[in-house]
Amino acid sequence: MSHKLLLVEDDATTADYIAKGLEEEGFTVDRADNGRDGLFLATEAAHDAIILDRMLPGMDGLAVLAALRAAGIETPVMILSALATADERVKGLTSGSDDYLAKPFAFAELLARLRIMLRRRTNGQLPETRLACGNLEMDLLSRKVQRGGRSIDLQPREFRLLDYLLRHRDEVVTRTMLLEGVWDYHFDPGTNVIDVHISRLRRKIDEEGDTPLIHTVRGAGYRLSEKG
Numbered sequence: 001m002s003h004k005l006l007l008v009e010d011d012a013t014t015a016d017y018i019a020k021g022l023e024e025e026g027f028t029v030d031r032a033d034n035g036r037d038g039l040f041l042a043t044e045a046a047h048d049a050i051i052l053d054r055m056l057p058g059m060d061g062l063a064v065l066a067a068l069r070a071a072g073i074e075t076p077v078m079i080l081s082a083l084a085t086a087d088e089r090v091k092g093l094t095s096g097s098d099d100y101l102a103k104p105f106a107f108a109e110l111l112a113r114l115r116i117m118l119r120r121r122t123n124g125q126l127p128e129t130r131l132a133c134g135n136l137e138m139d140l141l142s143r144k145v146q147r148g149g150r151s152i153d154l155q156p157r158e159f160r161l162l163d164y165l166l167r168h169r170d171e172v173v174t175r176t177m178l179l180e181g182v183w184d185y186h187f188d189p190g191t192n193v194i195d196v197h198i199s200r201l202r203r204k205i206d207e208e209g210d211t212p213l214i215h216t217v218r219g220a221g222y223r224l225s226e227k228g
Contacts, residue, residue: 002160002181003048003118004028008038008064009080010056014103018051021107022114024156025143026163028184035059039067047075049118051110054081054092062095069096076117080105131166133213134226136205138166147205157182158201165214165224174221198222 005022009015010033019029030047032038035056042050042064050068054061065077076098081088084102092100098117101110131138135148143159145152154162164181165173178194179185202214215223 002026002028002163004030004046005114006030006032006038006041006045006047006050006075008032008035008041008050008056008061009053010034011053017107018110021111023184025111026156026160033057035061035064039064042068042073042075043071049076049078049114051078051080051114052097054079054083054088062092065096076120078110078114078117131163133166133169133224134211136166136213138162147207147210150207152204154201154204157197158204161197161201162205165222168224170223170225170227172217172220172223177221 003026005027007015007019007022007029009018009031012033015031015033019031022029030041030045032041036058038050038052038056039059041047052061052064056064061079061081065079068075068077077096078099078101079092079097080101080103081092082103089100089102098120099113101113130140136145137147138145138159140163145154145159145162161178161182164178168177173181175188175194179188183193198214198216202212205214206212211226213224213226215225217223
């Protein structure tokens with residue numbers, strides 16, 4: 001299952017840029033454009049991490065952070081801020097944040113810091129970083145996929161689809177499960193988007209001579225399994 005994040009950022013352009021990049025990397029992103037709504041979402045639903053702008057309308061980012069920590073919510077928080085002085089960084093970190101990233105920033109740096117933060121704070125342990133089924137292996141950190149030593153190049157949505165199938169290996173996953181878990185759809189779009197992506201993924205994973213791993217379960221869905 002992908003990580004669920006909360007992004008609290010009032011600048012729509014910046015928020016769209018971050019959310020799009022994270023979703024392409026397989027994250028699920030909830031969004032708020034002011035401090036009060038951000039605090040509400042952070043307290044009403046569980047998130048794996050929060051990306052929190054420092055200067056927000058309605059309620060300052062540090063005030064949101066202070067309220068979260070006072071409520072006993074220990075979700076990892078990364079502060080984004082145009083205030084880049086050493087004093088401001090120290091203030092942010094001592095207020096209970098786990099990281100502080102100054103604007104402007106490169107998305108690659110935000111992503112790297114986020115993954116480190118998630119590894120560091122997931123129940124005090126390293127999360128599962130490798131998934132496998134037979135000789136098919138996926139490294140969630142390097143985002144590399146191999147089968148029998150052969151490198152497989154996947155598009156972001158294909159990667160997310162395979163991630164989901166691997167986490168549910170040997171189980172039948174329905175179209176509804178895939179729409180919600182991979183596409184974040186809570187309705188049926190009435191298209192063959194799942195079939196198209198399964199077909200593409202199957203061609204990359206199950207080459208000629210390989211034991212098929214992706215199986216169609218007629219009338220039910222799909223299953224990733226060595227068992228057939």
